Amino acid sequence: MSRLPLRQLLAEARSGALVFSITPPKRAATEERIKEIAEVTLDRLSALDLDGLILYDIDDESDRIPEARPFPYLPTLDPARYHADHLTGWRLPTIIYRCVGKYSEQELRDWMTGAGEQVLGVFVGPSSGGKSVRTSLRRAQELRAEVRPDLPLGAVVIGERPDEHLRMLAKQERGASFFVSQVVYHLNETKNLLSDYFYECRARGVQPRTVIFTLSLCGSLKTLEFVRWLGVDVPRWLENSIRHAEDPLAESYRQCLAIARDLIDFCEHMGLPYGFNIESVSIRKAEIQASTELAAEVAGMLRYRR
Secondary structure, X not given: OOOOOHHHHHHOOOOOEEEEEEOOOEOXXXXXXXXXXXXXXXXXXXXXXXXXXXXXXXXXXXXXXXXXXXXXXXXXXXXXHHHHHHOOOOOOOEEEEEEHHHOOHHHHHXXXXXXXXXXXXXXXXXXXXXXXXXXXHHHHHHHHHHHOOOOOEEEEEOOXXXXXXXXXXXXXXXXXXXXXXXXXXXXXXXXXXXXXHHHHHHHHOOOOOEEEEEEEOOOOHHHHHXXXXXXXXXXXXXXXXXXXXXXXXHHHHHHHHHXXXXXXXXXXXXXXXXXXXXXXXXXXXHHHHHHHHHHHHHHHHHHHXX
């Protein structure tokens, strides 16, 4: 299908972008296993009608919350290295996350200098205010303005935070040209945020930027527990639906589609540019396959809007 490339969609704040997100393989994996994972991933993605790929940068967030992490933290490959060394067969744009506190200024400079035309970035700040960092989020944004002002830069949106729309505008002023949400389960909070952001932009005479909504399937109660640990607000009614369903994955799939339809309608009515990110971070084959099917179905919803 012929349509605008991702960079242009985001630069012009147009709706309809569809991206797929994954985490790099574990750092402890063998070179042979990493190659195998990359080949399977590329084969799976090639069948989808995507505009780009997101590679997450995983950091230990145990400082953010006292409760034990439901799944152990296992370091993954650096997403930029994984992209450069193992995903050379991927021809579409890639949005690479950078947990900037993990990197020195020079490391961030080197990455930005070497990032190709098909690379976009999302800078992520520390998981808590007291965490020790090598580079602050604000400093990383300044570095990008100095080193690669042409590098499209995105920012994370967390609907559960108070005054998040003001944070969005502050990040926009510091170079963010698009936003990627945390996983959306709570439609009401998301709509409140979007409404606040849209009307604050109007009051300031600023163009709203594209918000890419993240959808993630939740196929088990353990996954649901982990989502909560990450700080995602899951409404009680939705938790009950998944908890008591005969097939939790099928119920989660149904709810993700309903959320997508609702957000499309809401954003279209308001005139806010939007897109979707289908997240696939599970190692369970059933959830991996379902995320691929979800991406295909959401692509169908967006097709006439692209």
